[in-house]
Amino acid sequence: MTAGLLLCLVAAMAETGDSALVVRLPEPARAGAVSVEQALWQRRSVREFADEPLALEQVGQLCWATYGITLPLPGGPAFLRGGLRAAPSAGALYPLELFVFAGNVTGLDPGVWRYRSETHELVLVRPGDRRAELAAAALGQEFIARAPAALCWSAVFSRTTNKYGARGRERYVMMDLGHSGQNVWLQAVALGLGAVAVGAFVDEEVKLAAGMDAREEPLYIMPVGRPRG
Numbered sequence: 001m002t003a004g005l006l007l008c009l010v011a012a013m014a015e016t017g018d019s020a021l022v023v024r025l026p027e028p029a030r031a032g033a034v035s036v037e038q039a040l041w042q043r044r045s046v047r048e049f050a051d052e053p054l055a056l057e058q059v060g061q062l063c064w065a066t067y068g069i070t071l072p073l074p075g076g077p078a079f080l081r082g083g084l085r086a087a088p089s090a091g092a093l094y095p096l097e098l099f100v101f102a103g104n105v106t107g108l109d110p111g112v113w114r115y116r117s118e119t120h121e122l123v124l125v126r127p128g129d130r131r132a133e134l135a136a137a138a139l140g141q142e143f144i145a146r147a148p149a150a151l152c153w154s155a156v157f158s159r160t161t162n163k164y165g166a167r168g169r170e171r172y173v174m175m176d177l178g179h180s181g182q183n184v185w186l187q188a189v190a191l192g193l194g195a196v197a198v199g200a201f202v203d204e205e206v207k208l209a210a211g212m213d214a215r216e217e218p219l220y221i222m223p224v225g226r227p228r229g
């Protein structure tokens with residue numbers, strides 16, 4: 001199948017909604033019951049998760065907190081790719097990419113999905129439950145496989161280094177990641193969920209598990225779910 005035909009197929013299926021190749025996420029909420037202060041007080045690393053599914057709304061809200069568009073700028077420069085986002089980025093260059101390893105999410109087939117900020121959609125990268133592969137790639141941190149879903153960030157460093165050189169690699173991309181990761185962590189707490197940041201993993205194995213492009217480098221994993229007990 002040619003790339004063009006595949007794209008048409010994906011687009012058509014997204015429109016009819018009878019395929020799981022592209023999933024439109026529910027509109028993100030703009031208000032919640034938990035204040036920023038409460039979320040900061042409550043945030044802890046959670047590694048034990050209840051055996052219950054996440055809702056698609058929750059996954060959508062977490063993706064939005066990561067890198068969702070908060071100020072659409074459709075006529076803006078190409079590098080913005082849609083507008084300004086929930087997390088800041090040096091030069092508004094947005095080097096990060098987000099993957100969702102879904103295992104137990106209502107309304108979302110198990111698989112690895114890439115978040116498309118511009119349209120607030122998930123695009124299937126690899127079908128099937130890949131959480132155990134991710135846990136193995138993270139040096140056997142099994143709690144990753146027991147969370148209903150895990151987020152995984154990568155970076156396309158060149159988006160930032162083309163403008164900022166070494167400073168972009170050594171500082172700005174990691175600073176961007178910290179902002180995005182903390183957004184998700186606090187959003188998880190505000191949704192009554194728990195999460196933990198995972199930085200210990202074998203890069204090449206995570207890259208394979210997620211189905212990342214050659215130009216992407218994996219940076220962070222965050223399993224999310226309802227805390228057990």
Ligand SMILES: Cc1cc2nc3c(=O)[nH]c(=O)nc-3n(C[C@H](O)[C@H](O)[C@H](O)COP(=O)(O)O)c2cc1C
Nearest residue numbers: 043044045046047138141196197198199200201220
């Ligand atoms: C950059 C970074 C990498 C981390 N990597 C891991 C990890 O690989 N595995 C893990 O269980 N926790 C990991 N953590 C979580 C820390 O262990 C945790 O944040 C710390 O013990 C403080 O606890 P708290 O998050 O509950 O405040 C990481 C945290 C950060 C910020």
